[in-house]
Amino acid sequence: MDKIVTDNYSRLDHALADFLSARCDLGGEPKSQFRDIVLALSAAQSAGHSCLMMNDAQQTLLSTSNMVSSGEMNTPLVMDGARLYLQRYWQYESSLVADIKQRLTRPVTPPAQLDTLLEKYFPADAESTETDWQREAAAKVTTQAFSMITGGPGTGKTTTVLRILALLQEIHNGELSIALAAPTGKAAMRLQQSLMSGKLQLDLTEDLLDAIPEKVSTLHRLLGPINQSNHFRHNADKPLNCDLLVVDEASMIDLALMSKLLVALAPDARLILLGDQDQLASVESGAVLSDLCASLPEQTLQLKKTYRFSGPIKELATAVNQRSASLAWNILEDSSQDIVNLVSDDVISHMLSHYQGYIKQVKQSNDPEAAFEAFSSFQVLAALRKGKQGVEGLNLELEKRLQSRGIETYRTWYHGRPVMISRNDPSLGLFNGDIGLCLYDETIGQLRVWFEQSDGSLRAIMPGRLPEHETVYAMTIHKSQGSEFPHVMIVLPENINPLLSRELLYTAITRAKVRVDVATTKPVFMHTVNQQVQRNSGLQAKLSGVVS
Numbered sequence: 001m002d003k004i005v006t007d008n009y010s011r012l013d014h015a016l017a018d019f020l021s022a023r024c025d026l027g028g029e030p031k032s033q034f035r036d037i038v039l040a041l042s043a044a045q046s047a048g049h050s051c052l053m054m055n056d057a058q059q060t061l062l063s064t065s066n067m068v069s070s071g072e073m074n075t076p077l078v079m080d081g082a083r084l085y086l087q088r089y090w091q092y093e094s095s096l097v098a099d100i101k102q103r104l105t106r107p108v109t110p111p112a113q114l115d116t117l118l119e120k121y122f123p124a125d126a127e128s129t130e131t132d133w134q135r136e137a138a139a140k141v142t143t144q145a146f147s148m149i150t151g152g153p154g155t156g157k158t159t160t161v162l163r164i165l166a167l168l169q170e171i172h173n174g175e176l177s178i179a180l181a182a183p184t185g186k187a188a189m190r191l192q193q194s195l196m197s198g199k200l201q202l203d204l205t206e207d208l209l210d211a212i213p214e215k216v217s218t219l220h221r222l223l224g225p226i227n228q229s230n231h232f233r234h235n236a237d238k239p240l241n242c243d244l245l246v247v248d249e250a251s252m253i254d255l256a257l258m259s260k261l262l263v264a265l266a267p268d269a270r271l272i273l274l275g276d277q278d279q280l281a282s283v284e285s286g287a288v289l290s291d292l293c294a295s296l297p298e299q300t301l302q303l304k305k306t307y308r309f310s311g312p313i314k315e316l317a318t319a320v321n322q323r324s325a326s327l328a329w330n331i332l333e334d335s336s337q338d339i340v341n342l343v344s345d346d347v348i349s350h351m352l353s354h355y356q357g358y359i360k361q362v363k364q365s366n367d368p369e370a371a372f373e374a375f376s377s378f379q380v381l382a383a384l385r386k387g388k389q390g391v392e393g394l395n396l397e398l399e400k401r402l403q404s405r406g407i408e409t410y411r412t413w414y415h416g417r418p419v420m421i422s423r424n425d426p427s428l429g430l431f432n433g434d435i436g437l438c439l440y441d442e443t444i445g446q447l448r449v450w451f452e453q454s455d456g457s458l459r460a461i462m463p464g465r466l467p468e469h470e471t472v473y474a475m476t477i478h479k480s481q482g483s484e485f486p487h488v489m490i491v492l493p494e495n496i497n498p499l500l501s502r503e504l505l506y507t508a509i510t511r512a513k514v515r516v517d518v519a520t521t522k523p524v525f526m527h528t529v530n531q532q533v534q535r536n537s538g539l540q541a542k543l544s545g546v547v548s
């Protein structure tokens with residue numbers, strides 16, 4: 001039997017392995033191998049895998065255990081073909097597959113006037129011989145119960161979905177009930193702003209415009225969180241009240257949430273997922289969007305032409321995505337342009353020089369609007385949390401250096417401290433990823449933390465009331481998903497690390513609108529581009545109807 005034990009197990013992994021092996025009956029066989037398998041499964045789960053592949057000997061051993069079934073009993077572990085799952089994740093995966101299969105079999109009658117409406121919303125360009133991917137996508141999405149529109153930044157996902165919504169409302173006389181959602185508050189805010197400005201460009205009757213909603217909620221808020229529970233208020237017994245749900249930034253949705261989302265969607269409601277399948281998968285288990293796209297080509301509408309994103313940032317992102325490490329490195333080193341830059345000197349000095357505008361701003365005024373404008377022009381994205389070049393090390397070192405520039409960073413709360421919320425607090429209206437700026441408020445003689453709201457207005461909260469948060473001169477690339485910044489500095493660690501991957505770097509690069517600086521060395525950069533995230537799951541096998 002393969003040895004699958006390493007030293008990298010957490011206390012939780014050991015606790016689960018101890019718990020299950022104490023209760024495991026193997027008909028007299030020694031339990032150490034069973035314990036090793038549980039340890040490895042638990043660690044795989046924490047690393048984002050939905051399951052762990054078992055070889056023949058492991059399968060034989062597990063088939064004798066009272067802790068394992070093939071899902072028909074409520075055992076802690078489930079063996080499905082060669083895949084071993086924790087019961088809960090097997091349930092999520094099975095439920096998601098059943099739900100999607102049900103939606104795939106539901107016929108949607110193509111509307112009679114579809115060609116005319118396609119021509120209205122996606123007019124053919126007589127001069128062009130290129131495929132209009134957006135029109136192709138719309139032609140399919142309007143005749144399917146479940147679709148995924150994917151594409152890199154600026155390929156027109158929002159533009160396309162907005163026109164699809166208008167087209168569908170026109171068919172349904174404006175009576176479709178449409179819900180819009182995104183995984184994070186930031187992503188919801190971006191979609192909302194994008195739809196609002198997109199609607200202004202549509203030449204439609206007021207009734208039709210009114211029938212296209214602008215309000216985008218977070219997925220958690222849409223589903224209705226229940227305090228102290230993994231469950232939501234909306235489920236199969238109390239489905240969401242909508243005919244069509246559109247979810248943006250779907251690459252961020254993990255297996256558990258996707259499964260709960262589909263359960264909460266009425267069987268006859270339609271679903272459109274928008275996202276970039278090449279981006280980093282969710283922090284939690286699964287790479288659901290990318291698995292679904294790979295399994296369901298008919299439902300996947302890929303937009304291939306970029307409208308907003310061009311020049312060296314696009315070239316770098318494409319080279320990284322296509323695993324052309326040498327080309328990507330050459331683009332980074334090319335000093336004939338200053339849009340994409342390699343930072344090989346002191347990272348902190350570089351951060352300081354680009355936060356200078358913000359520091360100057362907060363030193364001369366307490367105005368939150370001006371502070372937000374200065375702060376949001378630049379953001380440091382680190383690959384790791386720990387270490388000198390991780391988020392914690394960078395924030396600490398920068399704060400140290402800011403002291404000599406007159407910022408009182410030796411206090412926990414100081415005028416100018418930027419923070420990011422790391423836990424949702426629906427009662428305060430604050431969500432994971434929201435950024436706040438702490439500023440002195442002269443009118444009350446105290447520090448308050450300001451947050452931007454979805455309509456662009458600002459509101460202040462006392463520091464003591466904030467849910468879990470952290471300083472955010474630098475944030476992790478994971479946390480930056482769903483956000484965009486004019487100028488991004490990506491900081492990779494000094495040494496090769498197993499957490500580095502092409503998807504991580506691609507996600508970071510595509511957060512930048514105007515300029516990207518990358519602090520790295522050639523070996524670390526080349527390794528990162530060549531590394532691909534592999535996540536075990538049974539979704540692809542199950543969706544093609546074969547359990548291997």
Ligand SMILES: Nc1ncnc2c1ncn2[C@@H]1O[C@H](COP(=O)(O)OP(=O)(O)OP(=O)(O)O)[C@@H](O)[C@H]1O
Binds near residue numbers: 151158308
């Ligand atoms: N068919 C088109 N012709 C011309 N411009 C377009 C077209 N489609 C989109 N655009 C423009 O390209 C820009 C990006 O479009 P959009 O925001 O829809 O892309 P996206 O894929 O949703 O981007 P992201 O999610 O990265 O913000 C917008 O300014 C939009 O007006």
